[in-house]
Amino acid sequence: MASLKVAFHTLGCKVNYYETEALKGAFRREGFELVDFQERADVYVINTCTVTHLADRKSRQAVRRAKKRNPAAIVAVTGCYPQVNPGELTSLPEVDIISGTGERLSLPEIVKRKLEGEDIAPLVTPYGQAAIFEDLPWVPEQERTRAFLKIQDGCNQFCSYCIVPLARGPVRSIPPGKGMEYLREMGRSGHKEVILTGIHLGLYGLDLEPPLSLASFLVDAVTVPGIERIRLSSIEPADFNEELIKVIKENEKICRHLHIPLQSGDDSVLKKMGRSYDTAFYTALLNRLREGLPDLAVSTDVIVGFPGEEKEQFLQSCNFVRESAFSRLHVFKFSPRRGTKAAEMIPQVAPEVKEQRSRMMIALGEELSRAFQEKFLGRELSVLFEKELEAGAGEDGSDLWMSRELRGEYRLSEGLTSNYLRVRALTAGNWRGKIGEVRIEKSFRGYLQGSLVRNTNVYDPAGHNNG
Ligand code: SF4
Numbered sequence: 001m002a003s004l005k006v007a008f009h010t011l012g013c014k015v016n017y018y019e020t021e022a023l024k025g026a027f028r029r030e031g032f033e034l035v036d037f038q039e040r041a042d043v044y045v046i047n048t049c050t051v052t053h054l055a056d057r058k059s060r061q062a063v064r065r066a067k068k069r070n071p072a073a074i075v076a077v078t079g080c081y082p083q084v085n086p087g088e089l090t091s092l093p094e095v096d097i098i099s100g101t102g103e104r105l106s107l108p109e110i111v112k113r114k115l116e117g118e119d120i121a122p123l124v125t126p127y128g129q130a131a132i133f134e135d136l137p138w139v140p141e142q143e144r145t146r147a148f149l150k151i152q153d154g155c156n157q158f159c160s161y162c163i164v165p166l167a168r169g170p171v172r173s174i175p176p177g178k179g180m181e182y183l184r185e186m187g188r189s190g191h192k193e194v195i196l197t198g199i200h201l202g203l204y205g206l207d208l209e210p211p212l213s214l215a216s217f218l219v220d221a222v223t224v225p226g227i228e229r230i231r232l233s234s235i236e237p238a239d240f241n242e243e244l245i246k247v248i249k250e251n252e253k254i255c256r257h258l259h260i261p262l263q264s265g266d267d268s269v270l271k272k273m274g275r276s277y278d279t280a281f282y283t284a285l286l287n288r289l290r291e292g293l294p295d296l297a298v299s300t301d302v303i304v305g306f307p308g309e310e311k312e313q314f315l316q317s318c319n320f321v322r323e324s325a326f327s328r329l330h331v332f333k334f335s336p337r338r339g340t341k342a343a344e345m346i347p348q349v350a351p352e353v354k355e356q357r358s359r360m361m362i363a364l365g366e367e368l369s370r371a372f373q374e375k376f377l378g379r380e381l382s383v384l385f386e387k388e389l390e391a392g393a394g395e396d397g398s399d400l401w402m403s404r405e406l407r408g409e410y411r412l413s414e415g416l417t418s419n420y421l422r423v424r425a426l427t428a429g430n431w432r433g434k435i436g437e438v439r440i441e442k443s444f445r446g447y448l449q450g451s452l453v454r455n456t457n458v459y460d461p462a463g464h465n466n467g
Helices: 014-029 053-069 080-084 086-090 104-115 164-168 176-188 214-221 242-250 267-273 279-290 311-324 351-374
Strands: 005-010 033-035 043-048 074-079 097-099 146-150 193-197 229-232 257-259 297-304 328-333 380-389 410-416 422-428 435-444 447-455
Touching: 005 014, 005 053, 014 033, 014 043, 014 074, 014 104, 014 146, 014 193, 043 053, 043 080, 043 104, 053 074, 053 080, 074 080, 074 104, 080 086, 080 164, 086 097, 097 104, 146 176, 176 214, 193 214, 214 229, 214 242, 229 257, 242 279, 267 311, 279 297, 279 311, 297 311, 297 351, 311 351, 328 351, 351 435, 380 422, 422 435
Parallel strands: 005 033, 005 043, 043 074, 074 097, 146 193, 193 229, 257 297, 297 328, 422 447
Antiparallel strands: 380 410, 380 435, 410 422, 435 447
């Protein structure tokens, strides 16, 4: 009998993407064939996000698209949206299975039962303090150069705008032995960069017996053979203690890029957001981190239009963001989430004002990103190449696209530096998964261009070193 086809669609954060990969592995083990979400499948799994209204809407749109593609298919909705708001999804006629953020590994079996005609009630259990870390095993099908590893889940912070603690439950962490086992597997299968993810990553280990810290996990992680870079997905400002800062500074394998959510550059807004720091604390942290790490990239999240945010507070936030010289901004318009304190706060900011502030903040972010990447013109940077690009689409003026005569011999390769700069260079042969030194020559919107000057690969288990 032909195997059943399953297709996935993922919204939201890196943790969700990691979990989708794990789910793909679980379905494959049960004999399902993976197909693209655009194709006709027997089962569609939508791993949702609920951080804003927009995320909810996109999740519902994906549900409708799936059912339209194959009206006879089983559509399973999983993740944060059903965990927080199962009722809203039960009312959608296109949805067949609803599962929250716990016990996801049972999904393939549940789908099979549904295919056999069984009625399946929503699989959503509200979180209690006793929640345990669900081990969604890392699967080696992920792209070969970089791999995500989820080591932590949940958050106990309850910032006034954030629905995540309800969607994800309390802080819980992968046992260190298990985490190291996955890291060693990643190193063996040729992944040079690992991105450690979590919902509140800086609190890794707090729930373990005895308690551990992210710093102690990193001390072991940097010793894993084959892994040249360890990237941290996001760390809250208050979680940088001296131990963590020291480990980051002393280990070059830890990427020189930190994502430190700011949310607002105005102290009164930060207070209403329930954040545990003020701008003076944040600036002192940036100074401390940048001491001795001049190339460090710091990116951040900013919310505009928080309830009661006056024009002056927004402008103050812009000033602070500018002074902090972030390498990249992720800008969010405040979106009231039922069940959070901020949803009830008054006055709410008018949608058109939020829109205008968002556009201003995004423009500021682009300016800062440009300024940050231009600092590296003329420098040599280590690039981990992750893909080849189609040569020939030279709409942005890069001269790499004009050298048609070179195309047979050379490839146009793109990769990332340790401090998260996107770099393109011509390479002889396939450089995917390899690290090379690139002299940076030009800056374009969103990436740098340069010439490969050296191959610095230090570990190539598959022996693909043909650069
Ligand atoms: S720290 Fe605050 S913003 Fe981050 S997940 Fe927890 S509650 Fe949400």
